[in-house]
Amino acid sequence: MYHLHPPTIVKDFVGKVDINPEIAEDKQMQMRSLMGYNVEPVDDFLESRVPVLVNNDCHVVLSAPKKSLRDYFYKNADCDEVLFVHKGSGKLRTQLGNIDFKYGDYLVIPRGMIYQIDFDTEDNRLFIVESFHPIYTPKRYRNWFGQLLEHSPFCERDFRAPSELETYDEHGDFLIKIKKEGILYSYTYASHPFDVAGWDGYNFPYAFSIHDFEPLTGRVHQPPPVHQTFETPAFVICSFVPRLYDYHPDAIPAPYNHSNIDSDE
Numbered sequence: 001m002y003h004l005h006p007p008t009i010v011k012d013f014v015g016k017v018d019i020n021p022e023i024a025e026d027k028q029m030q031m032r033s034l035m036g037y038n039v040e041p042v043d044d045f046l047e048s049r050v051p052v053l054v055n056n057d058c059h060v061v062l063s064a065p066k067k068s069l070r071d072y073f074y075k076n077a078d079c080d081e082v083l084f085v086h087k088g089s090g091k092l093r094t095q096l097g098n099i100d101f102k103y104g105d106y107l108v109i110p111r112g113m114i115y116q117i118d119f120d121t122e123d124n125r126l127f128i129v130e131s132f133h134p135i136y137t138p139k140r141y142r143n144w145f146g147q148l149l150e151h152s153p154f155c156e157r158d159f160r161a162p163s164e165l166e167t168y169d170e171h172g173d174f175l176i177k178i179k180k181e182g183i184l185y186s187y188t189y190a191s192h193p194f195d196v197a198g199w200d201g202y203n204f205p206y207a208f209s210i211h212d213f214e215p216l217t218g219r220v221h222q223p224p225p226v227h228q229t230f231e232t233p234a235f236v237i238c239s240f241v242p243r244l245y246d247y248h249p250d251a252i253p254a255p256y257n258h259s260n261i262d263s264d265e
Contacts, residue, residue: 020182021051057234079130088124097162133232215243
């Protein structure tokens with residue numbers, strides 16, 4: 001990134017708060033039904049986040065923010081983030097440019113990326129995965145050179161990289177909240193963090209619409225990996241979308257009862 005001003009000038013340390021999730025029940029293998037849409041709407045973007053399931057690899061978070069994130073900037077120094085937009089639309093603002101989003105979009109934000117987010121209305125619902133591992137497209141979808149293959153359920157053209165680079169040549173007091181090791185630190189910086197005049201590289205935020213996901217089908221039942229959208233060394237994110245059902249005349253309409261003991265689904 002090519003900044004107009006040094007991005008390291010801190011004017012003040014405002015404070016810190018521990019936001020590590022409190023584990024309600026640990027090692028309790030009981031049946032649960034999580035009513036995600038019962039999460040109460042909250043004005044602040046960060047305060048609206050409700051961790052539901054957590055382990056050492058990822059946090060699964062539900063969120064219903066009412067207000068845009070405009071009073072401060074946010075950087076997750078712990079995790080890559082995947083935000084799925086269940087409801088709402090708006091604009092993700094980052095150091096590398098802006099991305100418009102709407103219902104059905106995945107927003108993939110690499111760790112360390114400073115961003116703000118604008119919502120068009122107060123009726124927003126987000127499904128968030130914070131990953132302590134880098135998030136990639138599945139390896140089997142790519143060839144030796146990293147290009148997505150023809151059998152992949154999406155291609156490079158489906159990914160929307162940042163556009164509309166807005167460069168702010170401003171000095172003042174700019175509050176940035178940084179999450180590191182479960183602690184949220186607040187710093188005041190001397191220059192606008194979006195003072196980037198240009199950038200180069202391949203680690204950038206992007207959007208992907210679930211409506212562009214082309215499901216893989218078969219004459220008989222296909223295994224869950226055909227629904228895979230993203231992967232990490234520790235877990236995967238799958239997208240179960242409407243598709244042509246198994247069409248062999250003797251196909252089993254649904255898989256038999258089975259145990260996936262090597263993974264938590």
